[in-house]
Amino acid sequence: MPRFTPPLLLLLLSGLAGPAAANLAATVPAATAGPALAGVPLEFLLFAGVLGMVAFSHVSTMLTALWGALAITVYKLLWAPFGEGAGLAGLLGHAGHEWVGLANLLALLLGFALLARHFERSHIPAVLPHYMPDDWKGPLVLLVLVFFISSFLDNIAAAIIGGTIARSVFRNKVHIGYLAGIVAASNAGGAGSVVGDTTTTMMWLAGVAPGQVLHAYVAAGVALLVCAVPAARQQHAYSPIVKDAPDGVRVDWLRVGIVAFILALTIGANVLLNTRYAAASGLFPFLGAAVWLAILLSGLVRRPDWHELPGALRGAVFLLALVWSASLMPVEALPPASWPIALGIGFVSAVFDNIPLTALALKQGGFDWGFLAYAVGFGGSMIWFGSSAGVALSGMYPESRSVAQWLRHGWHVPLAYVLGFAVMLALLGWHPEPMAH
Template sequence: METIIVIVFIIGYLAITLEHNLKIDKLIPALVMMAISWALIALGLEHFSQWFDSGKHELLESFGLLEHSEKMHLMEETLLHHLGKTAEILVFLLGAMTIVEIIDYFDGFSTIKGYVKTNSKKKILWIFGFLAFFLSAIIDNLTATIVLISILQKIIGDRSVRIWYAGLIIIAANAGGAWSPIGDVTTTMLWIGKKVTTGHLFVYLFLPSLLCMLVPFFIASFLPAFKGKIDKEEEDDDKPKSKFSATMLYLGLGGIISVPIFKTVTHLPPYVGMMLALGVVAVFAEIYSSSKFTLSDIHSEDADIVGHHSPVHYSLSKIEMPSILFFLGILMAVAALESLGILFGFATTLQETMPMLGTELHHEGVSDLVVLLLGVGSAVIDNVPLVAASLGMFSEPIDNELWHFIAYSAGTGGSMLIIGSAAGVVAMGMERIDFFWYLKKIAWLALVGFLVGAVAFMFTRTLF
């Protein structure tokens, strides 16, 4: 039965990675894979000899000796445990996404556009690089990529020039998301899963992540694509803007930044702080929307609906629900493999067969090569299930260097292919970037940055 479940997972995984070829949204195979995996577990419960208790984080070798009713009870408890952990991540993401949409409702991100005053291609490259690096740490790399490419489209009219910037923004956004607990879904998973803390994440990963961004940008600044000046798009002076745009931008970003502080003070799960931040931002959004001001899309066909709509309701309707459902499916599918002890056994095999490179990590001595391969793997397939699998594979304590190296590798390794990260996929869709163009022009820059950052991490971890 375990073999059948693994086959289901592999088929589902292939369908996810080949979504562009199959023309099937990746959330569909993720949900089907999750449902079938747990159904097979329920139907074949009598045939399993071991079970991984995620709550206690230990393998139950005596599972096969339990009564059927006891097995059912343990399976239900395990399923509820994983659903609870997954729900923490999803509710957190829902809150963050809603705040970002509220900011966009008030055209808050136009404030950032006003800071770009130069026509120099090289200067614009560095401005957007640092914006992507730090903005992704605050509002997550996916959202930062969407925001910055949207601004680029208003500044640079030539798409052949713009896709170069988009490619480098992917690298910077993924690097920036790695050192922040709210910068990347995988880092958020490790943070919520109590594998890393905010302070240690910053101390261990800020310098490696910064180098992962700086080195590719330094090399790129000498490339022909970033020499000379650009013809900036004419400003649309007739386009009405909200007078509260800057206020909502700073309020929204401040609310998101306050979440790690709230967790540190109260020791409550991060989603509680995010809900508080959303509530505060929503209060101001409702107050400001009752004032008479013009929205950016006031001239659209449904202007009357938008004009009288609650900004919170409108923002909730704009959330990427397919992404939320995809995370639900993939995380619960990986949980099925973890519950059967498959990931635990895979981790043991991996550690025994891989050579030990560099400084050994504490306790189990997980090879650096294993983590580097995880980073390369995140470029080929989605990094969310890889990190979810690592949570079940390794048992190191909180803030062990292993978790920080995994956060770095999974977060930045995805930049090597355009389909390797959420930021890359969204940039691909927004700018119609060709897979092989990215592979030829940008991938080598991402690889250089990834390796330089990894070496930097191996050095910084010896200091703390």
């Protein structure tokens, strides 16, 4: 008989999420659970400690995440079983289960960093002020553009493109509240599209029809409006958009073509894998390989700026360490599906990898998939390391790596999350649906 345990991580979130997050406890089979303190598995305490140091200490976030991942791995190896078994065999089995997702994430983060540099050097961002309003509505238009791009492109790329444009049109002075707005817009844009976010793609592969997540755009649209307007006003007050492009700037259409080629190959590989070769998608990081194939081929005509990789690698290693640590948590099931649980999942996804949360929800069933897609997608925007889009953007703007500053200046993001959820619930109601197949 499974027992419910209240992980410290979720209890820490209860102050933000209220009863929903406090009730979102993990189910751990007693026969396979390791040591616990007051009913809380010790790996949760270790993970909560790592997240606390990342959020509030001045130690290197990358080193903190790496040492934390190592400590949790060694603990599991010696004293607690992995989901795939105990000891070295369990560790190898778990690594074999996770490596494709981690490799894809690494390849996308590094590849999109090079894509962003191609886009910047195409001079498209420099000429955009000719076509954008020069008051606070200019930053607002950019956030809407990021939202639109993310509906058909991975949210990492959408956030990086948005950050690249912002760096140009705001003279390298981008407000942290606006950076939070870019991440929120990229995550909102992918919430209702099965090709716009990893989590919605997972739902599609598991049998959720594209139309079953489409209504997430009701909440996402409200959330975009709620956070985009104050974020745009913050940015305008901090550093207004440039009124005119520099003289003599010419668009490098070859680099524009390279960006389009990389994006087209990425989208094509994603759609092809999900529609024709879904069974093989877990065998190899095909999506990441497609991005790098496009980069290497296009490098024959325009050399990528390889010096961008060290900085991108630091952010990627940080995120991979957190994702690996999250995958080691003994979370076997979620409480029975309901809208308060879905609301709480969004808050939890701000600090806990949303991929395993989505996998658990799919395994359990009983959710309104549009609500779940919105929660796991947009919820990660509330903290800078809560989503891969935020981590990728922090590589361009290191000043954003502060939970306190992110929450202080990006206050509109959690507000937008709750209001978006509330509006969708009021207009559409909670309607759990079985998967299409």
